[in-house]
Amino acid sequence: MREEITTCIADCCQKLFGVQPEVELSRPDEQFGDYATNVALQLAKQVGKNPREIAQELLGVIKHPSVAKVDIAGPGFINLTLTDTALAQVAEQKIAQSLAGQVIVAEYSDPNPFKVLHAGHLYTSVVGDAIANFLQAAGATVHRVNFGGDVGLHVGKTMWAMLQQLGGECPDKLAEIDANKRAEWMAECYVVGTNAYEDDEVAKQEIVALNKKVYQFHSEGDTATPLAQIYWTTRQWSYDYFDTFYKQIGTHFEKYYPESQTAGIGLATVKEHIGDVFVESDGAVVFKGEDHGLHTRVFINSEGLPTYETKDVGLIMLKKKDYNFDRSVVITGNEQEQYMAVVLKAIEQFEPELTRATTHLTHGLVKLAGGAKMSSRKGNILRAVDVIEVAAEANREATGQDNDDAVLAAIKYAFLKQRLGTDIIYDPKESVNILGNSGPYLQYAHARARSILAKAPDTLTPEINDLEPDERSLLRKIGEYTEITERAIHDLLPSHICTYLYELAQSFNRFYEHNRVLDDPREATRLALVEGYADTLKSGLTLLGIPAVDRM
RNA sequence: GCACCGGUAGCUCAGCGGAUUAGAGCAUCUGUCUUCGGAACAGAGGGUCGGGGGUUCGAAUCCCUCCCGGUGCACCA
Numbered sequence: 292m293r294e295e296i297t298t299c300i301a302d303c304c305q306k307l308f309g310v311q312p313e314v315e316l317s318r319p320d321e322q323f324g325d326y327a328t329n330v331a332l333q334l335a336k337q338v339g340k341n342p343r344e345i346a347q348e349l350l351g352v353i354k355h356p357s358v359a360k361v362d363i364a365g366p367g368f369i370n371l372t373l374t375d376t377a378l379a380q381v382a383e384q385k386i387a388q389s390l391a392g393q394v395i396v397a398e399y400s401d402p403n404p405f406k407v408l409h410a411g412h413l414y415t416s417v418v419g420d421a422i423a424n425f426l427q428a429a430g431a432t433v434h435r436v437n438f439g440g441d442v443g444l445h446v447g448k449t450m451w452a453m454l455q456q457l458g459g460e461c462p463d464k465l466a467e468i469d470a471n472k473r474a475e476w477m478a479e480c481y482v483v484g485t486n487a488y489e490d491d492e493v494a495k496q497e498i499v500a501l502n503k504k505v506y507q508f509h510s511e512g513d514t515a516t517p518l519a520q521i522y523w524t525t526r527q528w529s530y531d532y533f534d535t536f537y538k539q540i541g542t543h544f545e546k547y548y549p550e551s552q553t554a555g556i557g558l559a560t561v562k563e564h565i566g567d568v569f570v571e572s573d574g575a576v577v578f579k580g581e582d583h584g585l586h587t588r589v590f591i592n593s594e595g596l597p598t599y600e601t602k603d604v605g606l607i608m609l610k611k612k613d614y615n616f617d618r619s620v621v622i623t624g625n626e627q628e629q630y631m632a633v634v635l636k637a638i639e640q641f642e643p644e645l646t647r648a649t650t651h652l653t654h655g656l657v658k659l660a661g662g663a664k665m666s667s668r669k670g671n672i673l674r675a676v677d678v679i680e681v682a683a684e685a686n687r688e689a690t691g692q693d694n695d696d697a698v699l700a701a702i703k704y705a706f707l708k709q710r711l712g713t714d715i716i717y718d719p720k721e722s723v724n725i726l727g728n729s730g731p732y733l734q735y736a737h738a739r740a741r742s743i744l745a746k747a748p749d750t751l752t753p754e755i756n757d758l759e760p761d762e763r764s765l766l767r768k769i770g771e772y773t774e775i776t777e778r779a780i781h782d783l784l785p786s787h788i789c790t791y792l793y794e795l796a797q798s799f800n801r802f803y804e805h806n807r808v809l810d811d812p813r814e815a816t817r818l819a820l821v822e823g824y825a826d827t828l829k830s831g832l833t834l835l836g837i838p839a840v841d842r843m
Numbered sequence: 844g845c846a847c848c849g850g851u852a853g854c855u856c857a858g859c860g861g862a863u864u865a866g867a868g869c870a871u872c873u874g875u876c877u878u879c880g881g882a883a884c885a886g887a888g889g890g891u892c893g894g895g896g897g898u899u900c901g902a903a904u905c906c907c908u909c910c911c912g913g914u915g916c917a918c919c920a
Contacts, residue, residue, distance in 0.1 A: 315860080317860095317862095319863075320863080320864090322863095323863070327862095327863080329861095329862060329863090332862070332900080332901085335900080336900090341900095342900085364863055365862080365863030366862070366863070366900080366901075367862095367863095368862075368863055370863085403920075440920060443919080443920065444919070444920085445919095445920080550920090572917080572918095573917080573918080574918085575917070575918050576918095577917065577918085580916095584846090585846085585916095586845085586846075586915085586916050586917090587916085587917060588916090588917065588918090589917045589918040590918090591918085592917090592918040593918060594918085596918090598917090598918065598919080598920085599919075599920050602920090624914095625847080625848065625913095625914070625915090626913095626914055626915065627915090627920095628847060628848075628914085628915075629846065629847060629914090629915050629916070630915075630916090632847090633916095653847095653848085655848085655849090655913090655914095656913090656914095660854095660855080690882095708856080708857085709855090709856065709857090710856085710857080710858095712848065712849080713848080713849065713856090714849085714913080716854095716855065716856095718854095718855070718869090720869095721854095721855070721868080721869065724868085724869075724882095725882040726868090726869085726882060726883095727867095727868050727869060728856090728867065728868045728869085729868085731882080732882070735880085735882055736882085738880075739879095739880050739882085742879085742880055743879055743880085746879070747879095778860095786856095786857080787857095789857095790857060790858090790867085793867080793868085794867085797867090800881095800883060800884070801883095801884070801885095803879085803883080803884095804876090804878090804881090804883060804884045804885090805884080807879070808879060809879045810879080811879095842880095843880095
């Protein structure tokens with residue numbers, strides 16, 4: 292529809308003025324019509340006439356069966372109003388399969404085993420899940436993967452404290468830890484280990500030694516010695532804990548890439564390119580980012596060990612090997628933005644395709660409204676469970692009941708409605724507020740529409756013409772869904788859909804306030820609108836990863 | 844110092860493929876309706892779109908510059 296009209300207008304310009312402008316159709320305020328174009332303003336200079344004159348001439352020529360009315364406004368805007376049938380057609384358009392046939396790997400969340408999931412993990416999981424949904428909706432085959440450090444100093448710290456608790460290298464004692472408290476126990480151990488590392492020189496040496504042993508478990512395939520048993524068992528506890536958490540928030544991963552697996556291939560790749568891409572400097576192997584307007588980073592340290600940079604190189608190689616992707620989307624906090632730019636620039640030197648196929652999206656921090664600062668040293672970070680708990684509590688206070696779906700909707704919507712990249716000041720009360728722009732509000736809006744439909748007679752034939760103004764307004768809003776969603780998919784910005792869904796719900800409420808649906812002469816038409824509205828809302832919520840329940 | 848991100852109503856934020864009167868939610872104030880789930884609707888007040896320059900017929904949106912806040916810049920992840 293859009294394309295047809297665009298072409299029609301372009302042809303008219305060609306005929307009248309002999310020029311073929313880029314016609315852009317925008318969605319103006321409703322009072323102006325369904326579409327608007329500023330071609331007349333664009334053409335003014337080329338044609339040498341004033342915009343309103345040009346618009347006036349075009350007015351007489353633009354003829355399209357879907358366009359009911361054309362008029363001129365302001366400095367020379369051409370506003371188009373569609374016929375009701377055309378508007379209904381727009382509302383039925385499906386999301387373009389722009390990514391059909393593509394294989395896309397989406398990597399997000401990236402928590403470290405042996406550590407606790409914090410608010411940032413919750414945020415990136417919610418965002419990543421929505422974006423993965425988007426890519427799927429556009430026809431891509433999406434693989435959701437996760438990357439985390441199962442080796443490294445943090446593991447040594449946790450292990451050190453675990454050994455204290457277990458009274459030595461006693462894997463049997465692990466059985467005494469309550470199965471439901473495993474993750475919590477490990478998180479506490481991490482905090483104890485971290486503090487010991489900073490305060491106690493002896494402990495620090497022991498932690499460093501443990502860290503080396505952990506690397507050996509991997510290099511030597513040691514799963515049998517007591518210490519190795521502790522490591523492998525608790526490492527699995529971490530992955531179990533992640534799985535449980537992801538299930539709780541309604542997302543999932545098909546693969547975890549542990550750092551221990553990416554280090555080798557990364558190291559080999561970097562070593563291959565010493566000389567042509569990487570250079571030795573002060574005993575380390577670095578990539579000189581300055582040559583590309585970036586900064587220098589170390590890929591292999593002076594002890595010959597791979598740094599995170601190299602593990603990321605290995606990761607991208609492994610993903611390519613496993614999935615042979617057309618595109619790779621990586622979502623992380625924005626503190627990694629410039630770091631990643633260097634890694635990708637380095638990879639570009641020897642595998643330009645890989646860099647070209649990679650999109651790095653970054654997001655901000657989650658802070659609790661009120662601005663309580665937390666010390667990570669004491670482990671007082673804002674954990675993922677804390678966010679869920681304060682949301683559940685706020686919801687309980689507001690509604691007097693527990694509702695996991697509503698809590699999830701509240702959190703997800705609060706995170707997603709803001710443009711990606713900025714920090715989130717999360718206000719639990721506001722997020723569960725059913726009177727405002729919130730997830731539960733949209734869930735309710737959906738449930739309410741479904742309940743009307745549930746009472747409707749089965750067989751009715753709607754007539755979509757001669758719509759009344761309120762009906763038309765709603766239909767017009769429903770019709771924006773596809774293009775908004777396509778834009779959200781293109782920009783990988785969930786916030787576009789959030790803004791739209793809220794406007795859609797408002798549009799419905801306005802309609803519903805003044806128009807009887809059931810037992811009305813216009814029942815058939817209105818029910819069709821209600822259904823279109825409910826389906827659209829559900830479709831949008833589902834893309835965002837928010838459960839669209841029929842009752843609440 | 845260099846780089847990246849942000850600075851829009853009291854608060855939290857949309858808008859940033861330039862364009863018809865700068866929007867929303869919350870908060871404040873005022874109305875409506877005996878409501879198919881009122882978790883509604885209508886309306887009011889509240890803005891030098893961080894400052895200053897520039898490009899343009901037209902800038903919150905593009906460019907330059909300055910200020911403020913956050914983050915990142917060699918062997919952590």
